[in-house]
Amino acid sequence: MTIELVGRIDSNNAAQFEKEVEERIGKAPGEPIVLDAADLNYISSAGLRVILHLKKINNDLKLINVNSDVYEILDMTGFTEMMPVEKAYRVVSVEGCEEIGRGANGTIYRIDHDNVVKVYNNADALSDIKHEREVAKLALILGIPTAISYDVVRVGNSYGSVFELLNARSFSKILADEPDKMDWCVKEYVGMLHKIHDTVVPAGKLPDMKETVLSWATALRDHLPREAGEKLLSLVNAVPHDDHMIHGDYHTKNLELQNDEVLIIDMDTLAVGNPIFELASIYNAFIGFSEMDHEVVKHFQGFDFEISKTFWHKALAAYLGTACETKIREVEDKARVIGYTRLIRRAIRRHEAQEMIDHWKEELIELLKETDTLLFDRNELDVIASAENLSEVQSFVEERLEAANCSPKVMMQIGVAVEEIFVNIANYAYAPEKGKATVRVEVSGDPLTVSITFIDHGTPYDPLAKNDPDVTLSAKERQIGGLGIFITKKFMDDVLYEYKDGQNILTLKKTV
Amino acid sequence: MFPGIKIDLHMHTSVSDGSDTPREIVDRVKEANIDVFSVTDHDATEACRIVRDLLKKGDPHFICGAEFSCKDKLGQYHILAYHYDPDAQPIEDLVEKGHRLRMKKVTARLDFVQNEFGFVFPKEEIEALLALDNPGKPHIGNLMVKYGYAENKEVAIRNYIDKLHFSDEYIKPEEAIESVLRGGGIPVLAHPFFGNGDQLVIGKEMEDRLKRLMDFGLMGVEAFYSGFTPKLTKEMLDFADRFGLLITAGSDYHGENKLVRLGETGYKNSTSFPSGLLKFLEACGL
Numbered sequence: 001m002t003i004e005l006v007g008r009i010d011s012n013n014a015a016q017f018e019k020e021v022e023e024r025i026g027k028a029p030g031e032p033i034v035l036d037a038a039d040l041n042y043i044s045s046a047g048l049r050v051i052l053h054l055k056k057i058n059n060d061l062k063l064i065n066v067n068s069d070v071y072e073i074l075d076m077t078g079f080t081e082m083m084p085v086e087k088a089y090r091v092v093s094v095e096g097c098e099e100i101g102r103g104a105n106g107t108i109y110r111i112d113h114d115n116v117v118k119v120y121n122n123a124d125a126l127s128d129i130k131h132e133r134e135v136a137k138l139a140l141i142l143g144i145p146t147a148i149s150y151d152v153v154r155v156g157n158s159y160g161s162v163f164e165l166l167n168a169r170s171f172s173k174i175l176a177d178e179p180d181k182m183d184w185c186v187k188e189y190v191g192m193l194h195k196i197h198d199t200v201v202p203a204g205k206l207p208d209m210k211e212t213v214l215s216w217a218t219a220l221r222d223h224l225p226r227e228a229g230e231k232l233l234s235l236v237n238a239v240p241h242d243d244h245m246i247h248g249d250y251h252t253k254n255l256e257l258q259n260d261e262v263l264i265i266d267m268d269t270l271a272v273g274n275p276i277f278e279l280a281s282i283y284n285a286f287i288g289f290s291e292m293d294h295e296v297v298k299h300f301q302g303f304d305f306e307i308s309k310t311f312w313h314k315a316l317a318a319y320l321g322t323a324c325e326t327k328i329r330e331v332e333d334k335a336r337v338i339g340y341t342r343l344i345r346r347a348i349r350r351h352e353a354q355e356m357i358d359h360w361k362e363e364l365i366e367l368l369k370e371t372d373t374l375l376f377d378r379n380e381l382d383v384i385a386s387a388e389n390l391s392e393v394q395s396f397v398e399e400r401l402e403a404a405n406c407s408p409k410v411m412m413q414i415g416v417a418v419e420e421i422f423v424n425i426a427n428y429a430y431a432p433e434k435g436k437a438t439v440r441v442e443v444s445g446d447p448l449t450v451s452i453t454f455i456d457h458g459t460p461y462d463p464l465a466k467n468d469p470d471v472t473l474s475a476k477e478r479q480i481g482g483l484g485i486f487i488t489k490k491f492m493d494d495v496l497y498e499y500k501d502g503q504n505i506l507t508l509k510k511t512v
Numbered sequence: 513m514f515p516g517i518k519i520d521l522h523m524h525t526s527v528s529d530g531s532d533t534p535r536e537i538v539d540r541v542k543e544a545n546i547d548v549f550s551v552t553d554h555d556a557t558e559a560c561r562i563v564r565d566l567l568k569k570g571d572p573h574f575i576c577g578a579e580f581s582c583k584d585k586l587g588q589y590h591i592l593a594y595h596y597d598p599d600a601q602p603i604e605d606l607v608e609k610g611h612r613l614r615m616k617k618v619t620a621r622l623d624f625v626q627n628e629f630g631f632v633f634p635k636e637e638i639e640a641l642l643a644l645d646n647p648g649k650p651h652i653g654n655l656m657v658k659y660g661y662a663e664n665k666e667v668a669i670r671n672y673i674d675k676l677h678f679s680d681e682y683i684k685p686e687e688a689i690e691s692v693l694r695g696g697g698i699p700v701l702a703h704p705f706f707g708n709g710d711q712l713v714i715g716k717e718m719e720d721r722l723k724r725l726m727d728f729g730l731m732g733v734e735a736f737y738s739g740f741t742p743k744l745t746k747e748m749l750d751f752a753d754r755f756g757l758l759i760t761a762g763s764d765y766h767g768e769n770k771l772v773r774l775g776e777t778g779y780k781n782s783t784s785f786p787s788g789l790l791k792f793l794e795a796c797g798l
Binding site for chain 1: 664665666669670674703705706709710711712714715738739741742743744770771772
């Protein structure tokens with residue numbers, strides 16, 4: 001039952017109002033009461049008493065469309081703590097506004113120089129808005145740079161949430177306007193993705209993406225040959241629970257450059273899960289959705305399919321920290337398994353062309369034959385360069401060496417070298433501040449060669465420029481320092497240093 | 513005995529603007545299983561004398577009460593008086609002054625609606641009205657409805673009676689507080705956040721108001737009140753705690769004339785017994 005509150009409610013009419021409302025409630029006892037305050041200008045304490053009384057009669061009571069003056073009164077007097085009170089929403093038009101982003105649940109428009117509004121597809125989006133605001137706050141607390149909405153508005157028949165986004169440009173726009181910035185975009189895009197995937201989310205705060213993917217796989221089972229259907233399910237089931245964050249809709253329209261800061265927006269799909277689920281959705285954004293019709297990406301992102309393909313490939317290589325095409329292809333195929341699963345399910349649900357569905361089905365069935373696991377390794381580890389992270393770096397390197405069946409002696413030698421280099425970076429690169437270091441491990445080639453690369457953004461320093469210490473001198477006569485890099489050089493086949501793009505890049509190579 | 517008891521220290525009888533007679537209200541109090549009660553008519557002590565004489569041994573404990581409407585240039589206040597001697601001269605003078613001011617106002621209003629709008633009432637109705645202890649705007653409003661001049665009481669007050677503006681004389685809060693103290697009573701600020709009952713006094717303004725009234729001798733606040741949310745009650749309890757004020761609990765029951773039920777004060781038996789309330793009851797001889 002909706003009751004409209006009009007004008008003023010004060011001692012002059014509170015009793016009358018009360019009587020009317022009680023009569024209406026009497027006709028429909030127990031029915032939830034909605035007080036629509038769209039036309040209410042003022043409420044005195046006599047009016048508040050009536051609302052308090054109504055709340056006692058029927059606990060299921062809420063106030064909607066409350067203007068800011070009345071809201072302030074309700075807030076000061078504790079009514080907002082006692083019952084749901086929804087503010088009246090400012091009405092905003094997006095007619096003629098630039099569309100700057102588009103996601104699964106809404107479209108983002110720039111409404112003026114400083115502000116953007118995300119208009120939700122769902123007409124009853126208030127709970128979505130609240131959810132997005134909460135997860136965005138959580139992400140921000142966990143160190144992910146994002147924008148938090150500060151207002152909810154009415155846009156046509158939908159709701160929108162307003163964000164401050166000063167003078168920002170999306171990565172899609174940058175790629176479309178300045179294709180030569182591709183490599184910079186890839187670097188920033190992947191940097192943010194690593195950051196998201198390295199973020200551990202406290203249990204229960206975000207939905208588990210695995211559940212969603214499982215539901216897709218289950219829905220698809222009946223549409224695939226039995227064997228393929230079962231395999232798909234068992235592959236998804238075998239992905240272990242992962243409490244790291246994934247964005248869920250990570251494409252270049254959702255990455256914004258604001259002044260010199262990169263922000264990720266459109267947080268409503270935030271979840272936890274294995275990064276393969278993220279790579280699947282990225283694959284779809286850049287390739288999957290447009291595979292059958294290359295205009296799709298042009299329309300959506302504003303750049304050509306060729307650029308989209310190149311971006312995906314470069315981003316995946318950078319994400320994995322490898323230039324090895326076999327490795328990139330391998331992970332891409334895993335991403336396609338999930339990506340196609342989603343595309344097929346979506347196409348079936350939307351009754352799209354059978355031809356498309358059949359094409360993706362064929363691809364998926366072929367992929368499933370060759371896929372034994374959806375798990376993959378990133379060759380890179382991003383850590384804060386500090387001594388306490390040494391053991392994390394060491395076990396990261398060791399795991400990869402073990403996988404390549406390195407001998408214990410080689411493992412020991414590489415271990416010593418890794419310790420020397422990492423501790424050096426930890427102590428000097430950013431001193432007295434702290435900064436990030438990237439450790440990349442690649443094992444490839446014939447004969448099998450291990451290549452370990454350390455990257456930091458600290459003070460330029462070439463450890464190889466120093467003369468080797470004279471180890472023939474006695475301990476007393478020797479100069480302090482330099483021994484670490486000496487041992488490293490001795491154990492490794494090759495040690496290379498370069499300073500590029502503001503980064504110290506030191507690479508150790510050893511044939512095993 | 514205190515923690516489990518039911519208390520309502522703020523209610524009105526037909527002596528002022530309630531609908532229950534003093535005798536009826538005693539029955540209602542018993543029905544509601546209230547253990548400690550007070551009758552607090554506006555500017556009147558008559559119901560207290562009647563109720564006091566009606567009570568027998570084993571009946572609910574009764575505290576003499578009254579509610580004085582006060583005003584100064586900073587605002588409007590209702591000052592509750594408790595546990596006073598109804599026969600003490602300062603109380604009688606205060607009641608007398610309040611009554612006189614009210615009668616003056618009601619006469620002016622009756623004249624006004626007659627002269628301005630031509631609303632006339634039978635002589636016996638006017639006599640009956642003036643014979644009430646504390647007639648006011650609602651009584652004139654009721655008469656207007658009865659004789660078909662207005663659709664309802666609220667319209668009568670808003671559209672006609674309230675059109676009369678006059679610079680009235682009034683009782684100042686310090687006057688009421690001092691008289692209550694001299695009459696052996698305990699002055700308590702009624703529904704503190706609501707001023708005269710229909711205002712909102714919040715935050716710093718509330719704090720300043722309390723400090724000012726305490727300078728005059730105010731001893732307590734009605735922190736538990738039917739119209740308060742838990743948040744407001746908590747704020748008032750905090751004020752009472754900070755300023756060392758006594759605490760009371762009241763429904764402001766008016767019988768049929770308002771929607772509040774007897775005993776509905778926001779104070780629950782289960783909540784821990786605030787020491788300010790305990791001290792108040794002790795000060796009233798419980």
